[in-house]
Amino acid sequence: MGFIETIADTLKASTQRAPETAGDDGSTGAYWCDGCSERIRDVAVDDRGLDVDDEGTPRCPSCGEPMRFERTAGSGCAC
Template identity: 60%
Template structure:
């Protein structure tokens, strides 16, 4: 195997994910506080113990404002 084949194999394997790595944890996106810049994934809201508004929207733990939901645009994290 030449150097080109080795480099191609390394690049190809670095973009593949193992079946149990990451995976689909049911997340649809994240909640953001625009003022504080705080981000909490939707599947972590309850674990973080965030209070919620009357409309069931998580409230920012730093400033108390309602957080904005933003959907994930790809299959990776909701960054």
Template identity: 65%
Template structure:
């Protein structure tokens, strides 16, 4: 069963996040502006100083429209 155990271990390890991938800092995705194409990671919204509406949705820093949230896939960045 040595080969089977090795393959099983490799497959289990492939689901782990590598350093620098999404999830290392608590990010769950990014906010996007469909009009301007501006992207701001969810963990950077406050650092960017973006205004928020009554629901907490950030406004685009370029045009002021509400941004939409898209979750990270967990396999890399939220690009």
């Protein structure tokens, strides 16, 4: 293999993405508290026993403020 092929293979490998394995549990995002910077994945709200409003929006367990929902951008994580 020549020098050019080695460089081309290296560049090609650096742009490949890892397989999408995160999110297989049905998660579509996470809830964030802007004041506390606390993050809770949407699939963990019920497990954590958080208080929720009539629309299902959880309240931050630290400060009690409503949390903001952010959807994943297809990156494989809810970050």
